[in-house]
Amino acid sequence: MSAALDDTDRAESIRMIRDSAAAVAPPGGDLKRVRALRFTDPGYDRGTLRQMGEMGWIGLRVPEERGGAGLGMGEACALAEALGAGLAPEPLIPCALSAGLLAALDSAGPLDALLAGETVALTAWQERADTLDAPGTADAPRRFVPMASGADTFLVPVREGGKLALYAQPASGADVAIERTQDGGNLGTLRPNIGGAEKLAGDAEAALAAALDEAALATGAYLLGVMERAFAMTTDYLKTRQQFGRIIGTFQALQHRAADLSMQIALTRASVEAAAASLDAGATGDARRAVVSRAKARAAEASMLVTRGCVQLSGGIGYTDDYDVGLYLRKAMVLANQYGSAALHRRRFMALVPESDE
Amino acid sequence: MDAIAVPQPQELDGLDDEVFRQVVRQFLRDNYPEDLRNPPKRLHWDENKVWYHKLAEKGWLCPGWPKEHGGLGLSPAKQIILSEEYERHGVARTNDHGIVMLGPLVIRYGTEEQKQRFLPKILTGEHVWCQGYSEPNAGSDLAALRTEAVLDGDHYVVNGQKTWTTLATDANWIFLLVRTDKQAKKQEGISFLLVDMKSPGITVRPIINLELHDEFCEVFFDNVRVPKENLVGQPNKGWDMAKALLGFERIFIGAPRQSAYALSRLRTLADRMGVWDEADFQDRYARLRLDLEDLKALYGVYVAKLKRGEQLGPDVSMLKVIQTELFQRITDTMLEIGGENAGLLEPMEGNRDLNIGGLFIQARPATIYGGSNEIQRNILSKNVLGLPG
Ligand SMILES: Cc1cc2nc3c(=O)[nH]c(=O)nc-3n(C[C@H](O)[C@H](O)[C@H](O)COP(=O)(O)OP(=O)(O)OC[C@H]3O[C@@H](n4cnc5c(N)ncnc54)[C@H](O)[C@@H]3O)c2cc1C
Numbered sequence: 001m002s003a004a005l006d007d008t009d010r011a012e013s014i015r016m017i018r019d020s021a022a023a024v025a026p027p028g029g030d031l032k033r034v035r036a037l038r039f040t041d042p043g044y045d046r047g048t049l050r051q052m053g054e055m056g057w058i059g060l061r062v063p064e065e066r067g068g069a070g071l072g073m074g075e076a077c078a079l080a081e082a083l084g085a086g087l088a089p090e091p092l093i094p095c096a097l098s099a100g101l102l103a104a105l106d107s108a109g110p111l112d113a114l115l116a117g118e119t120v121a122l123t124a125w126q127e128r129a130d131t132l133d134a135p136g137t138a139d140a141p142r143r144f145v146p147m148a149s150g151a152d153t154f155l156v157p158v159r160e161g162g163k164l165a166l167y168a169q170p171a172s173g174a175d176v177a178i179e180r181t182q183d184g185g186n187l188g189t190l191r192p193n194i195g196g197a198e199k200l201a202g203d204a205e206a207a208l209a210a211a212l213d214e215a216a217l218a219t220g221a222y223l224l225g226v227m228e229r230a231f232a233m234t235t236d237y238l239k240t241r242q243q244f245g246r247i248i249g250t251f252q253a254l255q256h257r258a259a260d261l262s263m264q265i266a267l268t269r270a271s272v273e274a275a276a277a278s279l280d281a282g283a284t285g286d287a288r289r290a291v292v293s294r295a296k297a298r299a300a301e302a303s304m305l306v307t308r309g310c311v312q313l314s315g316g317i318g319y320t321d322d323y324d325v326g327l328y329l330r331k332a333m334v335l336a337n338q339y340g341s342a343a344l345h346r347r348r349f350m351a352l353v354p355e356s357d358e
Numbered sequence: 359m360d361a362i363a364v365p366q367p368q369e370l371d372g373l374d375d376e377v378f379r380q381v382v383r384q385f386l387r388d389n390y391p392e393d394l395r396n397p398p399k400r401l402h403w404d405e406n407k408v409w410y411h412k413l414a415e416k417g418w419l420c421p422g423w424p425k426e427h428g429g430l431g432l433s434p435a436k437q438i439i440l441s442e443e444y445e446r447h448g449v450a451r452t453n454d455h456g457i458v459m460l461g462p463l464v465i466r467y468g469t470e471e472q473k474q475r476f477l478p479k480i481l482t483g484e485h486v487w488c489q490g491y492s493e494p495n496a497g498s499d500l501a502a503l504r505t506e507a508v509l510d511g512d513h514y515v516v517n518g519q520k521t522w523t524t525l526a527t528d529a530n531w532i533f534l535l536v537r538t539d540k541q542a543k544k545q546e547g548i549s550f551l552l553v554d555m556k557s558p559g560i561t562v563r564p565i566i567n568l569e570l571h572d573e574f575c576e577v578f579f580d581n582v583r584v585p586k587e588n589l590v591g592q593p594n595k596g597w598d599m600a601k602a603l604l605g606f607e608r609i610f611i612g613a614p615r616q617s618a619y620a621l622s623r624l625r626t627l628a629d630r631m632g633v634w635d636e637a638d639f640q641d642r643y644a645r646l647r648l649d650l651e652d653l654k655a656l657y658g659v660y661v662a663k664l665k666r667g668e669q670l671g672p673d674v675s676m677l678k679v680i681q682t683e684l685f686q687r688i689t690d691t692m693l694e695i696g697g698e699n700a701g702l703l704e705p706m707e708g709n710r711d712l713n714i715g716g717l718f719i720q721a722r723p724a725t726i727y728g729g730s731n732e733i734q735r736n737i738l739s740k741n742v743l744g745l746p747g
Contacts, residue, residue, distance in 0.1 A: 039703075129631065129697025144698040180703040182715045187698060243499040253732050304693070308686075311568075311722050315497055315730065316522045319723045321566040329568070329722075333693065333715055334701030341697060343638070 005072070013071065014078045020055055021079050024048060025086020028232075031324055034087045038184025042150025044089040046120075053117020058095045061214065062103040067115050072280040073214065077221035077272055084225025087331055089185055091120065091147035093222065097215040098123045098155055101166070102200070104207035109168045109200040110153050121153040121168070122146070124190045125208060130341050132212055132348070134205075136164045141189050146338065148188020149178045156192045157204055166204035169197035182330040213292045216339035217279070220272050220292075220299035223335055227265055227306035230328035234258070234310040241315075254313060261309045264302040271295040290352040297345035303332040364388070367417035371431050378436055382443040389416065396448035396710045399571045400720075403453050403486055403528035410452045410483050419481055420457050427465055427473070428481045434661030438614075438654065445619045453528055456480035456487035458610050460533050463550075463603050467591045476552070488529035490520040490553075490577055491600070497522075498733050500535070501544045501597060505579060507536035507551055509586065514538075514551060516559075516582040522727075526562045526575035530555050539594050550596035552588040559583075569719050604729060605670040609661070611728045612677025614654045620688040620721065621650055626711045633695050642691055649684050656680065672741040675734035682724035682731060689718040 005013060037044055052058060060076050062068020076096070083092060095114060098121045102111040113119035124142035125134040136159035145154070151171040157164045175191040201207075235258060238249035248254055275291035283291065307329040311318035318325050336342070362384050370378060389412050394401070403410075413419040421440050423429020432440065461480050464472055479485040496503040505518025516536060526532065532553050539547030555562070559582040564572035591599050624643070633639040660674055693700040696714040706712035725731040739745045 126698075129699055131697075181701045182703050182719075183701070187702070242495070243497060243502070245499075245502075251732070253735065304690070308690075308722070312725055312730075315726055316492065316723075319568050319726060321568060321570055326568045333718065336693070337697050337700055341694060343694060 010072075010074060014074055017060075017071070017075045017078045018082055021082030021086075023055070024052065024090075025083050025088050027082075027085065029086060031087060031327060034089060034184075034327065037089050039180060040184075041178075041186075043147055043185040044091065044150065046150065048088070049090045049092075049095070049120070050117035052090060052092055053115060057092060058117055059099050059103075059115040061096065062099050062111075062115065066103040066108065067112055068099070068103065073217065073276040074273070074280050076214070076218055077224075077276040080218040080221035081225035081228075081272075084222035084331075085229040087183075087226070087229075087327055089147075089183070091122070091150070093215050093218045094122050094146045095120060096218065097211045100211040100214055101155065101204065101207050104210070105166065105201040105204060107200045109155070109198070119152045120147075120150050121155055122148060122151045122188075123155040123157075123208070123211070124148075124188075124192065125155075125157050125212075130337060130344050132209075132216070132340050132344070134164065134208055134212075135159060138194055139192065141191050143187075143189050144338075145176075145188040145190055147185055148176055148190065149186045151176075151188070154190055154192070155200070156190070156194065156197060157208055158192075158194055160202070163203045164205040164208065165199060166201045166208075167192075167194055167197035167199050169193060181334045183327070183334045184330075185334065210288075212339060213289060214279075216296045216345070217272070217275055217292045219335055219339050220268070220295045221276075223299040223303040223332060224265070224268050224272055226328050226331050226335070227261075227268065227303045230307050230310045230325050231258075231261055231265060233325055234313050237314055257309060257313060261306045264305055268295075268299050268302045271298040286352045290349055293340070293345035293349040293352070296340055297342045297349065300336040300340075300342035300345070304336055307332045361388075367430055368425060371425070371433065371436065373436075375435055375439060379439050379443060382440055383447075385416070385418070386443065386447045386449065390447060390449060394450050397450050398705055398710055398713050398716050399569055400525075400573055401450045401452075402525070406450050406452050407483065409450065413452070414481060414483050419483075420461060423457075423461055423465065427461075427477050434658060434665045437661060438658060441613055441615050442618060445615055445622070453486050453488075453525055455489050455524075455529070455533075456485060456531075459489060459603055459606060460487050460552075462606050463533075463599060464590065466602070467550075467599050471587070472590060485531045486529045487531050487533060488523050488526045488555075490523055490526075490532045490534040492522045493519060494521050498730055500600075501548065503535055503537060503548065505534065505536050506540070507534075507538050507549060507584070509538075510583075512586055513583040514586055514589070516551070516553065516579045516584055518579050520577040520579075521575075522565075523562075523575045523577050524573060526555075526577050527564055527572065532577065533590075535596055535600055538596075542594060545597045547594055548596040548600070549593050550590045550599050551584055552590065553582065553584050557582050557584065568722060569716065602669075605674055607728050608674045608678040608734075609657075609664070609670065611724065612657060612660070612674065612681045614650060614657055614681065616685040616721070616724065617650050617653060617681055617688060620685055620692070620717060621646060623711055623713070623717060624688050624692050627692050627696060627714065630706075630712060631695050631697070639695065646684070646688055646691065649680075649687075653677075653680055653684060672737050675729070675737045675742075678728060679725075679731050679734045679738075682721075685724055686721045689714075689721040693718050 056069040059068030060071050064070040102108050110119045110121050114121045124145045126143050127140045134157050136157045154169045156167045177189045178186050241248045272295045275295035278291045310325045317323045420429040421432045425431040507514035507516045534551045538549040559580040561578040563576045692714045699706040700714045
């Protein structure tokens with residue numbers, strides 16, 4: 001298992017993941033594919049998702065004995081970061097969440113097909129905005145299911161007795177309302193029909209909480225990629241655009257602004273990587289949740305600061321749809337609050353790690 | 359609610375302020391088209407001309423213009439009340455470049471003939487104006503503009519390109535800054551020219567903006583012939599006039615309108631999200647609200663100066679910075695409390711008042727247009743504070 005890898009092997013493993021990510025999101029590659037998929041259904045490419053499955057990405061964190069790659073959170077974050085830099089719209093994080101959930105249960109349901117990228121199984125757990133709690137109210141609409149328009153199966157947690165059971169409901173025939181998002185993707189609202197669903201497990205509470213935390217951290221890593229790439233484009237622009245007979249990057253006001261943004265990116269990287277390392281070192285319980293919250297809070301806030309700042313530094317062209325910086329801003333708008341807003345994670349962190357007087 | 363009588367436009371200026379506020383409310387109830395309340399995006403002429411024509415017909419179109427030119431001649435206080443009430447009612451912005459920018463410029467610098475020729479047509483809506491200043495390589499450095507106008511007999515021949523021209527597809531007239539002397543220092547070879555958009559040689563190409571809306575445009579000029587009497591002021595003196603107009607633009611953008619609107623939306627969203635109980639949110643909201651109140655007070659100071667006939671100094675830049683950054687902070691807050699709804703493309707729950715992402719995006723360019731906030735800060739530090747450099 002990954003935690004047993006030593007540091008050198010670890011770095012090598014992460015490097016390999018970054019290299020393989022280039023197949024889908026080439027570094028500095030153009031965003032034609034991403035643009036063409038915006039505001040379509042399902043909003044991503046099934047072929048690419050299958051490719052992600054074949055490369056073992058959907059089950060990156062799933063133990064080998066359950067058909068996954070058994071890699072660590074360090075690798076998962078490196079991958080998410082690379083995909084964020086390329087704005088890959090495929091729902092890798094939501095699919096990995098479902099895979100992590102299923103792999104932790106005895107009855108795996110659609111796990112194999114999900115890992116292969118053949119079946120898109122999305123976990124429909126959320127009943128209101130900005131929460132990490134899954135109350136499991138049987139008939140409550142499940143909100144904000146990411147990229148729901150392409151789902152084959154919904155995994156629906158339902159409270160039974162004191163426990164959170166898990167059901168699999170086929171998407172065909174399900175009552176799903178789709179709303180488009182700023183990045184060209186979509187969010188779904190499912191009105192569950194447990195009568196027609198298959199019960200997979202009687203107690204999925206702990207598995208769901210753990211999977212949600214990993215999804216939150218991976219989203220933080222994706223946002224890290226988003227802000228890094230937008231910022232790289234912007235510093236390039238600052239080095240070429242001229243006004244007043246000078247390169248605008250020579251204006252100290254802009255230099256300071258860029259320096260400020262770069263510090264936020266550095267903090268985000270440090271926070272995300274520290275959280276991933278902590279999970280890989282076996283952190284559990286409150287300690288695990290706290291590092292995840294710290295990283296997601298930082299990533300959510302910094303990604304908005306950075307992408308907003310990039311639009312500003314670009315001037316008028318930054319306000320056009322043709323210019324790619326805007327795509328990064330729109331992605332951050334959608335992901336900043338997914339799996340918990342910055343405020344939610346700050347609150348959770350403080351509750352988990354009370355100040356001590358020492 | 360009992361209806362109250364709406365007096366003639368010439369009498370509005372003389373009303374008690376509170377009575378005036380009630381009159382504006384009545385006027386909007388009587389006249390404002392219900393389906394145009396709080397549009398999620400800036401409306402095109404086709405959509406908002408009903409309202410423009412209604413304002414024109416009632417004589418309410420130009421609140422700030424002097425009465426002798428067909429305006430309402432309103433006091434600063436009343437102009438603020440008017441814009442507050444428009445905001446409260448969800449009144450859409452019209453194609454207002456003629457009203458807000460060109461009209462005041464012609465009143466101040468135009469010949470009698472130009473006043474006769476252009477002002478009435480703004481008042482009737484026959485002329486819809488757009489502003490052709492920026493070029494691909496002349497944005498912040500506006501004086502670097504290269505679109506040139508060469509005198510040929512009784513006409514100027516215009517060649518070049520403007521960009522980011524808001525609502526150029528709707529306009530039938532454009533006011534341009536053009537280079538008329540290539541030898542002079544860059545600020546001293548610029549003239550102010552009024553151009554009929556139907557003239558041969560003009561091509562307009564819409565640009566899709568971050569709102570996914572075709573609001574601004576590129577405008578190309580290929581040997582466009584413009585009668586020389588369409589030049590306002592003296593040849594090569596356009597820069598100073600344009601700078602004076604930038605003062606109008608800054609006070610217009612510095613008006614509390616956008617922030618007041620956004621704050622009311624934040625209120626609605628906070629109700630919907632149930633966050634009023636959170637101490638953190640209460641404090642953030644209070645801060646934004648006080649910022650808005652203080653902005654209104656500062657705005658009042660500038661409007662009063664204008665009313666006394668004083669020139670606005672470079673310090674008006676602060677109004678633009680304060681307003682636009684407040685507008686952005688309010689919409690940032692909306693995004694932060696909106697949860698996953700903040701990422702939706704359409705207003706949340708189909709409610710135009712809960713257009714989180716849309717309003718957030720609309721707030722982005724406010725710190726870029728009308729002279730970017732970096733440029734305004736340069737002006738404040740150099741021209742107001744007198745810092746060297
Ligand atoms: C929505 C929108 C509507 C517009 N409508 C119109 C219109 O109707 N008519 C019209 O003529 N123009 C219009 N504009 C253009 C607007 O005036 C310009 O975008 C603006 O002046 C900035 O110029 P630019 O886009 O070339 O950016 P640049 O000047 O290239 O600026 C890029 C960045 O560099 C910064 N910068 C530049 N110089 C300095 C400096 N000396 N010190 C510090 N920082 C600096 C800027 O602040 C910005 O962050 C509009 C723009 C927008 C976004």
